[in-house]
Amino acid sequence: MATGRTHRPATRSRGIPEATVARLPLYLRALTALSERSVPTVSSEELATAAGVNSAKLRKDFSYLGSYGTRGVGYDVEYLVYQISRELGLTQDWPVVIVGIGNLGAALANYGGFASRGFRVAALIDADPAMAGKPVAGLPVRHTDELESIISDNGVSIGVIATPAGAAQQVCDRLVAAGITSILNFAPTVLSVPEGVDVRKVDLSIELQILAFHEQRKAGEEAGQGPAAAPAQPRQGTQARTAAAAASRKGPEGDVPAVMPA
Amino acid sequence: MATGRTHRPATRSRGIPEATVARLPLYLRALTALSERSVPTVSSEELATAAGVNSAKLRKDFSYLGSYGTRGVGYDVEYLVYQISRELGLTQDWPVVIVGIGNLGAALANYGGFASRGFRVAALIDADPAMAGKPVAGLPVRHTDELESIISDNGVSIGVIATPAGAAQQVCDRLVAAGITSILNFAPTVLSVPEGVDVRKVDLSIELQILAFHEQRKAGEEAGQGPAAAPAQPRQGTQARTAAAAASRKGPEGDVPAVMPA
DNA sequence: CCATCTTTGTGCACGCGTTCACAAAGGCAT
DNA sequence: ATGCCTTTGTGAACGCGTGCACAAAGATGG
Structure with a gap:
């Protein structure tokens, strides 16, 4: 999920x-x-x-x-x-715009499951001028400048955001201002929207992380007894905790700066 | 979601x-x-x-x-x-295989969110021989024949299915047989797996349908009072219902095994 | 028309998840 | 030290969702 x-x-x-x-x-x-x-x-x-x-x-x-x-x-x-x-509500036609035509956006545009369920891709929108006019899934990519007019001209109320995380909130704001009231967000960001606008989020890496959690658990059970390589750090007392926190930055008990920079 | x-x-x-x-x-x-x-x-x-x-x-x-x-x-x-x-479990490295390198598979392969979270794409696998060897996201696509060996050689335990619905169960079975214990499924099908295997499902069109439901509701509230253009067929009496049901088919009791063959 | 058999529709109980609200804990200034 | 102020951690209440188990409803056959 x-x-x-x-x-x-x-x-x-x-x-x-x-x-x-x-x-x-x-x-x-x-x-x-x-x-x-x-x-x-x-x-x-x-x-x-x-x-x-x-x-x-x-x-x-x-x-x-x-x-x-x-x-x-x-x-x-x-x-x-x-x-x-x-x-x-699938007995009616729902025009949809997809914003951000990278790999994912193109995949969505080509996805057959939409058309067969009453959803019609009204337009593909991208901020890159080089993309403009290029056909993807049979539709010419339109430039972000046209976003507002596309939405109002076609009476679009559902938007799909497939942009990089950095651009998502900005795109979201423009979509909402243009009249969109439902958003499907693929960008890994929390969008803030006004009351009355629905947002659903699909996050690919989150799904994998949840799987990893269970996978780790399975591996741990299989090997030892307790969860994963766990009992190492079960629940430390306060002072030990604080010490470990310090250690994670540099200290003597040097225990790795922890996790990725990204 | x-x-x-x-x-x-x-x-x-x-x-x-x-x-x-x-x-x-x-x-x-x-x-x-x-x-x-x-x-x-x-x-x-x-x-x-x-x-x-x-x-x-x-x-x-x-x-x-x-x-x-x-x-x-x-x-x-x-x-x-x-x-x-x-x-x-993100402090360790999780090799992942992606099966089905269409638009979506390619998008996933290119998705940066994986690598930065401890997931490493070990291989891209596709059934189309024409795809074999073709580089996608810097990796050469491998043919399905190699699926088992790739998984065991790399100790892969997480698989991503991005194939068409028709191929998903078959691919799933092979993945499981080869030792995969966690699956992220993008194909619009219910996968059946043995005990101990985790499956998470991401279904793009389902998300849109849920949005459509709420969208319809909003539109309905706004316009009239009741939900949508609803009262048209609110809850028919039994005989009317049965009549409609009868009309939609033909035989008196024609049965058919129901449920899928697979 | 009655008996029997199948399958729906739902009352009920239980458990998970969410939220409130507050006591305990630690930092900081005096 | 002492007291105040901030923020955590959690007990308790509540509500939603799930699953059981069964009565009611309808079909079917005699």
């Missing part, structure tokens, strides 16, 4: 819990696959397996949307696809 | 809650920035703001690691960077 929603503590939107909303796309994907194979109905058990969740959870999730199942039979695939799509 | 951990319900690893582990990289990033500016100490309040979280949460998170602060003063930046890095 990448990380989550930024503000909006857990605003249960219209009674549908956030956790459920986050799973709806999962169900939708599984259902779409079934639909393509012309499967007419599916039980909560089967669908749950396909979506990788627990069947009780799935049933409870669906219960927030309404009573769309038939007891003794299951759920009608086509009907459920429609209901979930409508609930997620 | 992209979506989260797959199995392991909430295994509180060594007493550190999952939710806390997921935030540690966030703190680490903020601390690293402070470190670069040679800020010696930071209060929980300041750091929390920089990381985009609540200060009480941050203090509680740190309390799981130990008592690393000084009352009345705050936290020593360098020392904390070291402690968090160690906890996350």
